[in-house]
Amino acid sequence: MSLFIDTLGHGDDLVLIHGWGIHGAVWQRVAEQLAQDYCVHIVDLPGCGNSAMVEPYTLDALAAVLDRCFPLPVHVLGWSLGGAVGLQWALTQPDKLRSLTLCASSPRFMQAEDWPHATPADTLAAFARSLSQDYAATLEVFLGLQVMGSRDGRAVLRSLQASLASRPAPQVAALMAGLEILTATDLRSAVSQIACPMLLQYGERDRMTPPEAGQWLASASHAELVMHGGAGHAPFISHEADFIAAQKSFLQRV
Template identity: 70%
Template sequence: MSLYIETLGHGEDLVLLHGWGIHGGVWQSTAERLSTHYCVHVVDLPGCGGSEMVSPYDLASLSRSLDAAFPLPVHVLGWSLGGAVGIQWALEVPDKVRSLTLCASSPCFMQCPDWPYATSVDTLSAFADGLIKDYAATLEMFLGLQVMGSRDGRTVLRSLQSSLEKRSIPQLPALIAGLEILKNTDLRGRIPELACPLLLQYGDRDRMTPLEVGHWLAQVSGAQLVMHTGAGHAPFISHEGAFIAAQLDFLLQQ
């Protein structure tokens, strides 16, 4: 299968991976600013935007799709679900991922007895049911959940809505399969295996991936944690300047 990838800028290669329910268009402003220093590749994950669907649809197949698209080592920045894909890629092909940044991402997205820092199973199940009943309304509800608690929630929501409209919305099979990934993924035990430099960028008001996830990852991996005060699930939008500054500072050290 082929991935839709937009490339801009020059320099070392940096791959941007979006989250569930959207496509690479969400990175437009971030990519433009980072492209003054790097060759930025904005990917539509399979079944999203301009990319074809892939089967089976799981972290391993998504990682293989990326690995086939990028023959040389790259830096990776993954948001939410895209961060989990980045973790899988770095674990499977450690010599391909030069560095990994996790933005509002988690090694385990669903709550369980020993992991309260995640979305409840009821919420994820409601999204799955809603996709079948009212596809568009469910996506809109998900966008709203991402900005809950954010200091600039309305502005961030408008940005997410505008981004979604710029390309084809994700295919229903990709959304359903993506939810299964969110429900079933648990990479906590493999985080110590990551061999690449790691940066963590999180918002302290994130209702979907609480800041405690960032603290846990920092403790387990020894990675640098950047906390964006007042940010929800999309700090690269709400706190763009600080996010870009932290990202460039990290990358320039690699």
């Protein structure tokens, strides 16, 4: 299948991968500014926005779809679930990623006895139960969770709501399969195998992907870590200028 990809700018190729519950439009403001120096490709993952659904819907399948869409090496920036897709892509096709930036992402999204830096299992289970009952309300609750703790939570929530409304909302099948990925994924043992340069951009007040996840990743992979003070799960919105400055600085050095 082919994905819906919105491309803007000129220069080295940079692929932006969104997170669960939304689509590529969430990157629009960031993409417009990065496009001053790069050829930016905003992807709608399968079943989200203007991209058709794909079966099977697994982390490996999502990485494979992206890999087929981009035959030449690219820089990748992935947010939350999109970061896990980027990690999988880097692991399966190490020659295809020139660099990888993870924004508020994690090698494991669900808490475990040896991994408290994540979302509680009952929270993910509650999303799965409520999706079939009230789809719209579930997405709204999820958007609210993303801004919890953020210093500019209301403004970030309005931005997320506007982005979601600008394209077709994710399909229920994609959301359910995405939750299964969030529940099952555990790439901790593979992180040290990432060969390309890595940047980690995290929010100091993120309740969904706590800053400790970023700190662990920095230690496990020798990646560069940028912690945005006062930011929640979407630092590229709440701390847009600082986020873009850090991203450009990193890309200029790799």
